Amino acid sequence: MSTAMNFGTKSFQPRPPEKGSFPLDHFGECKSFKEKFMKCLHDNYFENALCRNESKEYLECRMERKLMLQEPLEKLGFGDLIGGKSEAKK
């Protein structure tokens, strides 16, 4: 579809991700969190809204293991999950 010579139609421009690329988790340090997240997805019929806690935990694992840049969770869209918890992450 993207290689058809459609003159005049808008073509798709891939954009680089905002925070760059995830470094590969070569040692499987966060694999257990990922498994939890996948299980949650399977159980909830792939509804993302119900598994946001698990995804938050996965990203926190990555941040701890330096597999992801430290970011306050609000900036990742998890502001509502922090709730009354005191925000100590830098």
Added chain:
Amino acid sequence: MGGVWHTAWRRLFFCGWHSFHRGSTARPAERAEPFLRPEWNGIGGAERGLRLLGTWKRCNLGARDPAVQPSRRPKSSNPFRRAQEEEWRRRNKTALTYVAAVAVGMLGVSYAAVPLYRLYCQTTGLGGSVVAGHASDQIENMVPVKDRIIKVTFNADVHASLQWNFRPQQTEIFVVPGETALAFYKAKNPTDKPVIGISTYNVVPFEAGQYFNKIQCFCFEEQRLNPQEEVDMPVFFYIDPEFAEDPRMIKVDVITLSYTFFEAKEGYQLPVPGYN
């Protein structure tokens, strides 16, 4: 009545005239006489019609009968007026040519405007391909649009020369615009040599691609897999809440995210999809 009569019409007129006065070589004044008479009904109507038809065929519009004066005879015998009429005729012809050229030019410009505008949009970045201001504070403040559920399906592809096993770990996920979501792909290197791959992505439908924002993923950077290694590759994305307000996206309920892995070699130019 000046020299502005179209020559063809004048020929027709003269032809008709000759049909009445066939073979007549009378002078102009005598020729004009029948038309100047008040009652011009010397011949019966039907007969006249038949005569006209008969003589019409024999009337050769292009022939120059030397016995008859040439049909393309200027109306006036005055040389100055004749020159003037010639001049008018020439000017009319050039004017007509110019008008025709302008019309054709306009048509050509309207066709050429399509690719020219695309070029302009690509160079200046307008035309919807660039989404304005997606800073991380926007993620902080965005409100999920809970009534618009979108199914995101995942697709994984590998270039023929790359021997990785690359596949998504979930076939689909249901998200709403404004909510960040996590998805996983898995890649395994079954060979005995470390392989470096680089990936790119594609979003279908194309118009929804401008609302599909990836916070972090694994594309556009070289990823090295050691022999027999298997890794999880996450994609952290969200769909812009403005998606729900775009009238063109009303029918869009399924978005497909497709990743393609290529082997990264020295000097390899990543083939970016799309008409670039």
